[in-house]
Amino acid sequence: MEAFLAYTLVVAALCSYANSQLVPAIVTFGDSTVDVGNNDYLQTVFKANHPPYGQDFSNQEPTGRFCNGKLATDITAETLGFTTYAPAYLSPQASGKNLLVGANFASAGSGYDDSTAALSHVIPLSQQLQYFKEYQTKLASVAGSENASSIIKETLYLIGAGNSDFLQNYYINPFLNKHYTVDEYSSYLISIFSNFVKSLYGLGARRIGATSLAPTGCLPLARTIFGQHERGCVSSFNTDAQQFNKKINAAASQLQNQLPGLKIVIFDIFKPIYDLVANPKKYGFVEATKGCCGTGTVETTFVLCNQKSGTCSNATDLHHSKEASDHVSLKQFDVLRYQQAGRSRFLNDTDKAVNSHRLLNISKIPRRRNGYEHQENNSKFLQDGTMNIN
Template sequence: MDINFKRTLLLVLSVALLKFGNGQDSTQLVPAILTFGDSAVDVGNNNYLPTIFKANYPPYGRDFVNHQPTGRFCNGKLATDITAETLGFKTYPPAYLSPQASGKNLLIGANFASAASGYDENAAIINHAIPLSQQLEYFKEYQTKLAKVAGSKKAASIIKDAIYILSAGSGDFLQNYYVNPLINKAYTPDEYGTFLVGAFSNFVKNLYGLGARKLGVTSLPPLGCVPLAITLLGNHENGCVSRINTDAQGFNKKINSAAANLQKKYPGLTIVIFDIYTPFYDLVKSPSTHGFLEARRGCCGTGTVETTSVLCNPKSPGTCSNATQYVFWDSVHPSEAANQVLADALIVQGIALIG
């Protein structure tokens, strides 16, 4: 990010802090962050599930606090971790299924996300992940616990003023639609996208009913540039798989349109669709501009197909020594260094959610 732009952003955040900082931890711009979705934002819920989609072993987490794996699908921090720090949080909202999600830790929010979940409930169930409908049930449970800790009046204030984050859709396409003939023979990518956006709209309606008012939703990244897609679906073409990127862009148009309609329909609702596609595509196409050397394969192992414990693990041969040079950590997920670039874009786009 341009240094002058960063200074301007910090000034905006400082003004927001002065304006909205009363009545909560004086360093936080919002009282809490509540996160739903998939592996891009899962901070360890899958550690407690009978699924192969886990990241609670090395080399995951090797550049995180204490160099310990937590269940984050990254060598270090997720974009949402970095965003929380920018918003003044000293610690991260805990994974809801973890022992840390209790007592006063609940005051800053919770994370309900689950790797291999998404808008398609059936895919989440097959993967033994937490479907979005169940994530909402956990959120209801969280509200009851929060009221016991904070009192009902303060709990209601936290729920109303919190920022809600939703990340889903990438796995629906990469780990479900493109590899499942039962689905890709029955639906065109456009039809499947319409189905997923319907699920998104239903989720937002239910989340709004539970008190959420400020929602940030990630668009799809350029899925055709993900190493896994290039390896399995690229047909040896150079660079990104263009048809998959076209599908992602089509989906993004649909979700932007749906969000605009939802915002008109529900009073007091603010939805920001974070454009992940543009900054991520820029990273992959011009890695050296951002200080990266490698954008076609991940750091872990061969970096071409590793997404689960089966393939990215302590014995994976060829894992790079310096992940800051890589846009991708494994064959799907960004490195912490790439997440920093994405988080810079998120915080600028999400100013409307603060306050």
């Protein structure tokens, strides 16, 4: 649900800047909220290639999506008029003319921090960037260099990451939470986000949308593992998410001012999701505090549904959304109504952070190292972006 709400708004904003013209392609980076099957080709436990995943998809079979049906990016593509979805980059379908509609590099279990992906043996964000560079070469061979450059510039780039960095790494990793405060780790993730955006910009991207953190303390996974049997939201986690969201909005504002021609939108999805959890009946749900495997608490395996756990009528696991909530989001926050109502309805205090009309020119793109801009202002982190825990 959180992913769809955000990306619906992202599409509305970014496409309105282009006089509502459809984008030629969609390129996606991130974690399980936007992975369309890359993990099926990895040696990892984080896979959605078995029931009940996919039970409500068009072919009623698992597709590698961590959802009972369509993901946010799927519905976004349909909203923009696409008749097919950008393929998972590691799949056999990611070749030839299929690449003209984009590619999906996301990997469940990944995050901004490469160490998050390492814990699950999935594709880190840095490798997703390298795959994107490969994609550009392949695209040029299919469309020609000139056409490929145009496609890259006009493509819609989506980034969905961050929640796993906290829930599946920082909060359970003593090497992190004993050496770094939440504020320090949050700042580290923001630096990676900023460097990633600058890298995409250097590779030709000009239209980028990303989500903030959801109220992570209200996700069934957090309630079950960290809620101490109270089943309420973990308030400290939500506070951490809100602080992260302030930082990512500030980072977006800075990037907007630094990089000429960049259109970047960050949507703080914390409030609408928190409202859904607090008032599920308002959106047509009976239960919004549990996963939909077994009793919704401890029955899942590695926070995933499995073939024997059983599901409710609208299936979801402890960490991922279901298509039904995606469509509720579409009804409540559809693209046309968003365009008519204006960005202020959803952006509130973050409007200044994502106002793409405020562009300042700079003389050159910042120098990069190992795929990301070189950082020199944080003594706790090494120059290559890795963390120093000595």
